[in-house]
Amino acid sequence: MSTQQENNFQAIIAHAKEYGFVFPGSEIYDGLGAVYDYGPYGSELKKNIRDYWWKSMTQLHENIVGIDAAIFMHPATWKASGHVDNFNDPMIDNKDSRKRYRVDHLIEAHAAKLEEKGQPKEAEALLQEMDALLSKDDFAGLKHLIESNKIVCAVSGTCNWTDIRQFNLMFDTKLGSVTDEADTIYLRPETAQGIFVNFLNVQKTARMKIPFGIAQTGKAFRNEIVARQFIFRMREFEQMEMQFFVRPGTEGEWYKYWKQARLQWHLSLGIPAKKYRYHDHVKLAHYAKEACDIEFEFPFGFKEVEGIHSRSDFDLTRHQLYSKKKMQYFDADIDAATGKPYGNYVPYVIETSIGLDRMFLLIMAHAYEEETITKEDGSTDSRVVMHIPEKIAPIKLAILPLTKKDGLPEIARDLMDECKNYFRCFYEEKDAIGKRYRRQDAIGTPFCVTIDHQTKEDNTVTIRYRDSMQQERILLSQVKDIVINAIV
């Protein structure tokens, strides 16, 4: 990572705060780790990205519908999904090698070694003691067990361990107002399960036929071991997910389809293709058949923005097992091979999952530019401009009377009233015109319209384009449609 890129990233973070995009969370209390708040322009941009995604998924795909499932879900959900068992383990670090181990794996490996050495009784006793301590969550006892058995790190060969800590991927809380009687439930670590548990509800009520998809956006929560890099890795974040249900045997072609379609969505925002790349997973998660990431070249390197996973029938089968409800679909289409309907089956799933906050950061990183301008007289000037795609810019149009008298504000206000029902506008009559243009550049407003004395004579205004800084004279009556054409 070059120093220049690093500085650029710092500048983006500073700009984000200065211009009301992203603030550190709970800042007046010294902040809260890895939590951020979106400001006036940030919340607009975030909403616009979400809407753009939602529209591209639901409005433009007749076979995809949306839901909005609750963040709280029945605890059995996370048993079924594997989150409870896979992400709830006591961990221990070796101070010399700085390698991290799951405590049970470490002890089990040692027991296996004892067995090899012909000490099966000792191995058995060790495992029994471990199970007893694990069930009591006795971390001090477990550490003592490791030390007294002289279990060493495979890398450093030393027995120099940290205290045992529990790594909890999921946040828990209490459901029920009376604490004693309340049950522990989790804040969802992914939105996908809300889709899976509603699979039958959606399929039946919206009368969906396979292949079809269910889309959802929403908050999810994860404890991260290290949270850094601004909004890239947060404990509270928002996902935009779509689960696409297909007939078993067709998952390969649908995986290819969505892999391609999702990259196309990114490119549709006008971001250069060379900033993107695929990263195909070699090591796959327990549920996956095929998986890839769409990576973007952030100021701190290529990083994952979106994942496309072929999840097989893992999730629905697991929910079928835990809920004892049939998570199946009757496919009435005729199978050419047999001449009969495909019949009942658990559908296979292709998942597309994109981090809204990461997409936001992607847009900020792509858009931010410190530009040096050479003026007509040869002198240079600089501006900070956010080249945010018109479709998702927080403010679409700034309406600026050149002066605040001679009836210019009145004309500007009329234009404001005409346009504000269609898109977000910004009115300003303060300061010199150049200063107002620069302020709009800094928040990424693609169009500025200036009302001057000539407007009173011939109903024309100056429209000024953010990226080129070019100006042209257009009819006042054209303004609304020009902006609408650019943002739809």
Place this chain on the structure above:
RNA sequence: GCGGAAAUAGCUCAUCCGGUAGAGCAUCAGUUUCCCAAACUGAAGGUGGCGGGUUCGAGUCCCGUUUUCCGCUCCA
């Protein structure tokens, strides 16, 4: 998690060896202004991250603490 650095006005930064806290930009009020941040007048803005110590006196020296950044580690 480990190591290093930093924290002064909304922002960027000064304040030399410990002696009353300063500028530019931004903000606010007004004047001026017909197209790219740069005109004029005035105003407001600070418990120097927080807590302790040394000292007649601390933004400045020492200790602690919090936060942030950098590197390594970890994690998807």
